[in-house]
Amino acid sequence: MIVHQRLLIPVLFSWVFDLRVDAQKNVTLDDWDTAIDYVPPEAWFRPGTSLLDYGGAHMFTEKPEATATLNFTGGYMYS
Numbered sequence: 001m002i003v004h005q006r007l008l009i010p011v012l013f014s015w016v017f018d019l020r021v022d023a024q025k026n027v028t029l030d031d032w033d034t035a036i037d038y039v040p041p042e043a044w045f046r047p048g049t050s051l052l053d054y055g056g057a058h059m060f061t062e063k064p065e066a067t068a069t070l071n072f073t074g075g076y077m078y079s
Contacts, residue, residue, distance in 0.1 A: 029070070030055040037069045044068070 029035060031046075032055060038044040043066040046057040059068065 028054070031057065031059040035070055035072075039067050039069070 036059075038059065038061075040063075043061045043063040044059050045061070047060045049056045050058075
């Protein structure tokens with residue numbers, strides 16, 4: 001039984017490690033994405049369209065107290 005336990009630990013570690021690597025992905029968010037919280041909403045607008053912007057436009061505000069918040073979980077990947 002001890003031999004099986006010694007073999008099981010490296011196998012489980014390898015499986016967890018592989019799962020973590022597979023979970024990493026790049027995500028692109030546009031200014032239309034509901035994950036971005038614009039406060040106050042009436043302070044934000046799209047000044048026009050541009051081919052240089054992803055999705056054709058960007059958000060803009062002239063109010064210094066306005067905020068845009070995006071919460072995410074992530075980290076650095078070292079090579």
